[in-house]
Amino acid sequence: MQPISSSLLLEALNWRYATKKFDRTKKLPTATWAALEQALVLAPSSFGLQPWKFIVVQDAAVRQALSAASWGQTQPLDCSQFVVFAGRKNLDAAQIDRFLDRTIEVRGGNKAALADYRAIMVGSVEKARAGGYLDGWQSRQVYIALGQLLTAAALLRIDACPMEGLDPAEYDKILKLAGTDYTTLCACAIGYRADDDKYATLPKVRYKAAEVVTHI
């Protein structure tokens, strides 16, 4: 298969914007949403540990509660798919063993052959725990998945609104994450922009490349 062109890529990335008003009458074709969901599943992460849960909320009452927990923003109500990104807290050796079990399931081999690899991962995780940056490190991985979803959606010409303007503790309660090993980090509404979303036509505000990119 062929790569896409650079111009197609940049056209899509310039087309996208954080959609404020979705057209609630338009829903994604099932296959299109399935592809975006798979883009989440395929997202890379440190050591491949996938320290996340993606919660796709379609229930109207739950969406209403999430909207209220998002300063009343309406994207959770009007979008086609509403995804909450939860990150793993207190990652531990059991999660690493779960990942290695999956590795063996997919690639074959056995635990003994992966013992050195396991030791490296456990060592990194325990060092991070001792240093107080374990959850911070893992939570950053979740944003790789968010970035992958946003880029993928733009290329499929699907609108999206990444959202951090929400109360994570309230979200955790509503989604029954409270007391579990996962906690809400952010969300993303997916769907189609309303014809009258005034934000759609505003020029994108980005610093000049020379201000954010340095060449050495």
Added chain:
Amino acid sequence: MQPISSSLLLEALNWRYATKKFDRTKKLPTATWAALEQALVLAPSSFGLQPWKFIVVQDAAVRQALSAASWGQTQPLDCSQFVVFAGRKNLDAAQIDRFLDRTIEVRGGNKAALADYRAIMVGSVEKARAGGYLDGWQSRQVYIALGQLLTAAALLRIDACPMEGLDPAEYDKILKLAGTDYTTLCACAIGYRADDDKYATLPKVRYKAAEVVTHI
């Protein structure tokens, strides 16, 4: 212009992997790298504040030093472009004003009309500082850019290796970030896989969708 197909998207995401061995004889066409650099510039972030610097390191001696500061991994030496992702520390009102100045430059308007918006941003930043999560919040944004770069590269059929196995303090010294408002978070090598990179043919290890995606 047309959206890409879902199957093209998924083919690209399945094609990509964390490249361990680059073909050092192959370099990206200038226009292709320019597009990927622009994908970084266009990455979304919370409030659009773009709390990052992307440092593209082409100098051989600096790359040698970065390889040494990355447990001797060879991707910094063999790739076509080596990008270090630095995140903004202690984001403050001055940065918000810089962003608003750019907003006015791009969209017109004036500072007085943006006063309420400014107050919301400053309020969020100061709340985060008081809560001790300001740098953590901002650093997560940088991983949206990393995700966007990885997805974009895959669609252009360009190989990449996201790297966290590095010593950020050493990187900061080498790149003269020490003492500035920016600090190294991660890096990404970009280029072409070597024909004999054994990792290229290993099946991708991801949890089954049902283990990471929940539907409510």
